[in-house]
Amino acid sequence: MDIHAPVISVPSQLAAELDRLGDAIAELSAQLEAATARLLDLIREFDARGGWNTGFRSCAAWLSWRVGLDPGAARERVRVARALGTLPLLAQALARGKLSYAKACAPYCTSWLGSSARSRLALLRRGRIRAWRLVEPLRSVRSA
Secondary structure (H helix, E strand, C coil), rough: CCCCCCCCCHHHHHHHHHHHHHHHHHHHHHHHHHHHHHHHHHHHHHHHHHCCCCCCCCCCHHHHHHHHHHHHHHHHHHHHHHHHCCCCCHHHHHHHCCCCCHHHHHHHHHHCCCCHHHHHHHHHCCCCCCHHHHHHHHHHHCCC
């Protein structure tokens, strides 16, 4: 799918301001992705060294408690951090801001669901797994 920028006629001064604003958004987004990569490096090291093993059941449980992440999001971060430890090129692209966290984690965020997850990737990315669990039984009842 090609994504094209819309053609809009705007005064040159406004266009220049909007270009600068767009550049600032892109730059900050790259910085956020680089910071996320650093965070995942720290999570991976903390997990590998057992820093969470002070009464918590897992690194994700500790992360949820310490940082306030939703438990599911914490498990995802730990899972992605571990995976990126074995994929240096992907980890480097994330660290340089050339790859978004969503793209870096896509193969690992749904792998625990098995092959059926690939067809529901968009649904899962939007955090609607609960809705899928509710709808799927209804579909099977209707098709019977």
